[in-house]
Amino acid sequence: MPPSSQIFYPLMPGAKVPDDWFAGSIPLNIEVGEETVIDSSFCFKHFFSTLPAGLRAGHHVTLWRTAISTEENGLIEIGDYSYIGNAALVCYGQISIGKRVMIAGGVTIADADFHPLDPALRMADTIALSPVGNSKNRPPVSAKPVIIEDDVWIGFNATILKGVHIGAGAIISPGAVVIENVAAGITVAGNPAKPIN
């Protein structure tokens, strides 16, 4: 196989990705089904989960240029045959993606605000996060799991925010900012995303 055409390699816990441009490796604490592939260990640059499995991916999943970013207790689940290209999954607690979900380029899915809303607590957070701070002193943040059911398609540059539950087969139009639940089978668009048609 010439290197020019093969850009995906099996996603294996603790392994190096062959021919990787990034000098990293795949974390050990992930569970992966058969025939699930990735392009680079760079996807795990911000994977800080300390759970026994911080990523649970099914079989025949494709992960391309996608940030699998978790905090200490973060869990990301991705179902069989899902295809995620050039997206960012940013997880504090839980992001669950069903089977045969297509996530297009530029998409962000986040299950938390990652910083407090309160001004004084935000100041404290900048200090705790600074080079001289202690991240153990960080104030609590608000997080709610994101659930995306089977057969959902998410368009270019869309954003899915915390607590959102997207029903099976729904379509999120490109550029939509989804802040509330989406019923199964419908199409939403806009900021904030609303049903269309």
Next chain:
Amino acid sequence: MRKNFTQAGTKSADMRTYIEGDWYHRGIPANVITGPNVYIDTSYGFAAFNSLQPGALFIGEASGCYDRASFIAAENARIQVGKYCILNGTTIICNDHISIGDHCMVSWGSVITDTWLPVMYSIEDRQALLMKTGNDPLRHYPFCNESKPVILEDNCWVGFGAVIMPGVTLGKGCIVGCKTIVTKNVPAYAVVTGSGEKIVKYLHPTDNEETIKN
């Protein structure tokens, strides 16, 4: 002046061109044709360029592909980029045909695509498409079968994070505001922004031969 593609690129035995000092190591396919003084930052943007067409991508004189400007192209894709264009970290997703005129500027995080049509697809069709992709050893992007060509006429400016959808023509000299999702044609010299892609004003067509000379 930046080192252009012809100076910095070396054609290898595999017919791909490798850019001097490139941090990504896979090179650029032989069916990417460039005019004089074209600049390309990195071959990273060509990792998913799978078109088999001869001359599948043409980049015109003195145009630049900066940062991670990416060309995701299916087997039959043909992409044309004019002269003096600035493609800065934009993603072009092409199943059939995308044409960009001269002097266009396209910003980071924006997408130009001729295929996003899941609304026309039944759930069964979408399932079949993803199963087919998951069973393809090369995992080529799950392109829908239908596509509608996209055209950017000369001197368009597309803001960051905008999405130009299938079938759209952007008229000469128009501006698309940041994060605008463009689903219908934009008239020449219009400025469109926001949800519902409203035309907020028209610009004076000052870009004629006379004014460029001065």
